[in-house]
Amino acid sequence: MSATPKEPTILVIFGATGDLTWRKLIPALYNLHLDRYLPERLAVIGVGRREMESDSFRQRLKNGVDRFSRRGTTEPGAWSAFAQRISYFGGDLSAPQTGEGLKARLQEIEGGWGERSNRVFYLAIPPTAFEEATRQLEQLGLCKDCGHDRLVVEKPFGRDLESARTLDRLLTGMFAESQIYRIDHYLGKETVQNILALRFANSLFEPIWNRRYIDHVQITVAETVGVESRGGYYEGAGALRDMVQNHLLQILCLIAMEPPVSFAADEVRNKKVDVLRAIRPIPPEEVHHFAVRGQYGAGIVDGRAVPAYREEPGVAPASSTETYVALKLLIDNWRWQGVPFYLRTGKRLHTKVSEVAIIFRPAPHQPFPAAAVESWQPNRLVLRIQPEEGIVSRIQVKQPGTRMLLGPVDMAFHYREAFKASAPEAYETLLLDVIRGDATLFMRADQVESAWGVISPILDVWEAVPAAAFPDYSAGSWGPEAADLLIARDRHNWLQPALAEESK
Template sequence: MSQLVDLVIFGGTGDLSSRKLLPALFQLHRHGLAERLQRIVATGRSEMDTDAFRQIARDNLLRYLPDDDWDETIWSEFRERLHYVRVEAAHAEHYRALASLLQEGHSQGQLYYLATLPALYGEICQQLQAAGAVGEHSRVVLEKPLGHDLASCQQINHQVDQVFSEEATFRIDHYLGKETVQNLLALRFGNQLFQPMWNNTFVSSVQITVAEEIGVAGRGSYYAETGALRDMVQNHLLQVLSIVAMEPPASLQASDIRDEKMKVLRSLEPITAANVKERTVRGRYAEGAVDGHAVKGFLEEDEFQHAEDTETFVALKASINNWRWAGVPFYLRTGKRLSRRYSEIVIEYRRPPFSLFANDPQELTNKLVIHLQPEESISLHTLNKKPGLRSKLKLQPVELHLTDDQQRVEDSYDAYERLLLDALHGDQTLFMRRDEVETAWRWIDTIIAAWEENSTPIKNYNAGTMGPNAATALIAVDGRQWHE
């Protein structure tokens, strides 16, 4: 029989729990994948009973779940798993009440999901231990951001490590739960077609883009002190980069995969004061229009009027100093209030040494495009003969879809469903190891120090565009352009 687990969500009444965690858990229950889950215990600072919380949870599920996924019968079963306990971070008696509730059940372990401010992670873990709520089969999930820089990240990791071992600690990055990111492993290591060409002999450049239409209103206490580099590049983009660039692992075990990701992060060439001007662009959105609606500029938002040194866009040219990727630029960009929401990886292959075809469009190259959101798919861009009765062969681009559209619709799931399921089963493959997170912060801290030393300016861009002109120039100087 599988070991039963109680899932305790700290911050269980917050935005992440309402929008992502509880809907994901409902879906796991609906699909019969939550057999290991005994109870879901939400904690929060508000005084309420379990029935009141269940009503709030129902309202949020109706709001955030697709209409076709709601089922009253399923809800009547799911609601019995939901419980609520008031817990304030510094109140020891609240943890003792939580521990008492957990002892009443039949579970053999606990999974603590910390969806609170990271500054509280250490205290929560220590209070749980003091209340006797941490046992041999207890695990903890840590939400990003893990700190503000390397020093704060190390402090959080040290505090958590006093209570939970590395094997029991799950550092989450929801991008790693996306089907297409996982499919990179199958694409690279399950197909002889691609593996021999996944190196600097054949690949010209790699682009990783995470573009968002939304702004940052409502996140004043966090974003004003963070910015796009810390918020997105340090975790999401560097995690995706490490999977794209990693060497074949010895096995698909979590330790082997994370060992190879670490080698990539350690091979990143530092961006310092000597090259930061040529390698980075900082941007900040000004007023403009997104999806036909006028929006304010970043500094016009009430929460950000004094955040003149906070960027909402960043573009980087990264280099990986190893034999596989030497000489191949990795272009990264992410930003708020851009023209559309999408995330993708673009592997651009080198052109043939010369062309046999008249009027060959030089800007067209073979590309492997991996779409992460809003739709998840993989496509190969090739060149074919242009149809027609012509005296000479002419080329045109053709896009070949490498994913099954029908299967993708039927088997689609939210990234948090995948990650919560893995955490319940103790599988760390799609979670970040301590040395990964700290190595990423070390690279990011060097960039921030270089910006400060050089007084790197922040370029304005109109909301509804794809960032400042300097981001276009960053890649154009190498004779390339962003894939859009």
């Protein structure tokens, strides 16, 4: 975790009465407070439309921390000290008096400190409200100091390439790119960050991290939950927008990027953009060869019956929204030419797991007799992102006995066992980075647009031609048969996730 920031900071959260603040932001800040990572002079101002006393607001936040903090229920003394930093400001953002009142509150706090603070404005609000909030900030001059003022934007960053560009024009028309922190919580996960450490801090891996030694790469993000109460939102999103455009493509970038010269924010982000720009465009007529969509039907998950997607609240009875996506992507550069990257994600799948599997090419020559290698499997390196973070390496060894028989074994590293401590939640890492002004783990405008450029041809085809066979996989399965055919055309198969194998 980063060093403790020293500069005074005011964190203003727009949409402070929403779920994100209650479930994620305040529990994360409370944990940072317990770990003494927050600056000594920190004020948190929650901004919302409803009228509410600060004491009532703090009590609501405490209930959220008790439910969702990785530390469990709050300790009275620690919560009391933390809660003193929090206040509430109610009002309609479209009303001038609301902005003026917020400005006066900031000036009052800074006056008590005797110096100008860093100001972080967190937009925990729907994208439709971004313009209203940012225009207030610009007109009141609350976010004009590029060295001290920051704007945090939650995804989705648009819903296609054109809307992403429109959003960027809005934001960069009022703020410098260096002030804008586009947050993707996946990039704050410990194992996602550890991909960089694994690759670039160990000379063991980097020399073989290329097309000469790697056969293909599989990235799996599987969920057992359905859309549940998010049906209205999901109908306008789907798995391709909701998961692939941001989470899975960001993981792909970390796996495929070139070594950065330094860990400076723009140096790392430049390398990620290079990967996205090198992904081979998919012609519209070829989309069906490179992309598969699916939608879950009724089934059994974790021993209980669950409804089909079309039976969820807020979902159209004949919906063509995909809840599953599988892709084959190719990267046209020297390192990865000819190495397929297979991505899959879906809801109501068999197991909740997120991991990356690097499958290596066979040894160039097998000197062993045929009987010795009957159970041979290619070497693989599996990076687990959740729920059990760790790294598993599969190698071949001689089995005990008088004959030469080879078999696969796993060498496993588990974060929880190795470090005997719980890892910080993603939002803890990301909020602290915002406070420190470190943009390494945040999305830049060109990165967002390049990611949309990768999936836009798929979106266009799928929207033009509605799916005819939905639902096409049962809840509790690993997805539609078409996804198996996608990878089978290259004589590969989806690997059973390492977590699922260990649970047998």
